[in-house]
Amino acid sequence: MKKEVLKRFKKLFEQQKANVLYNDKVIRDDFAVSGDDRMDDVDQASSDVEQSLRMRLRNREMLLIKKVDEALKRIEEGTFGSCNSCENDIELKRLEARPTATLCIACKEDEERREALSADGRRHKSLGAVLPRMG
Ligand SMILES: [Zn+2]
Numbered sequence: 001m002k003k004e005v006l007k008r009f010k011k012l013f014e015q016q017k018a019n020v021l022y023n024d025k026v027i028r029d030d031f032a033v034s035g036d037d038r039m040d041d042v043d044q045a046s047s048d049v050e051q052s053l054r055m056r057l058r059n060r061e062m063l064l065i066k067k068v069d070e071a072l073k074r075i076e077e078g079t080f081g082s083c084n085s086c087e088n089d090i091e092l093k094r095l096e097a098r099p100t101a102t103l104c105i106a107c108k109e110d111e112e113r114r115e116a117l118s119a120d121g122r123r124h125k126s127l128g129a130v131l132p133r134m135g
Contacts, residue, residue, distance in 0.1 A: 001081040001089070009099055010075050013068045020061045067100040074102075083107050 074080035083090050083104035090104045103111065 005092070006075055006080060009080065009095070010072065012099055013072050013075075016068050017065060020065055023061065024058070064100075070102075071100045085110075 071080060081090050081092075081095060082088065084102040085107040086104060088104055090101055094101055094105055101108070
């Protein structure tokens, strides 16, 4: 992969990380404020819901950071942009749509097909156990 392209992706990843870390700070500042308030039960309940929403958002962000970190590591190692499975170059179009992708389109489709097949297999089995066979 060309150096300029790598640089562009590196910048993108660093921006993504900075965004997440900024959000993280906003969330923590928010927590600090609500922690000082005395709340009745209703407020407490809605704050619990809010808190679990925030935690879910945070988990998603942590996952993104992990992926971005892995991608940055691949840039350092010079393996960024090659498929983890077949080691061919991942299509640039695909990387632009999904910069943290680690599989080329063909391998990704393969993987999805296998997952669909095994999900299908499970479904057929459980259906067969519940429904009597017709005919
Ligand atoms: Zn591949």
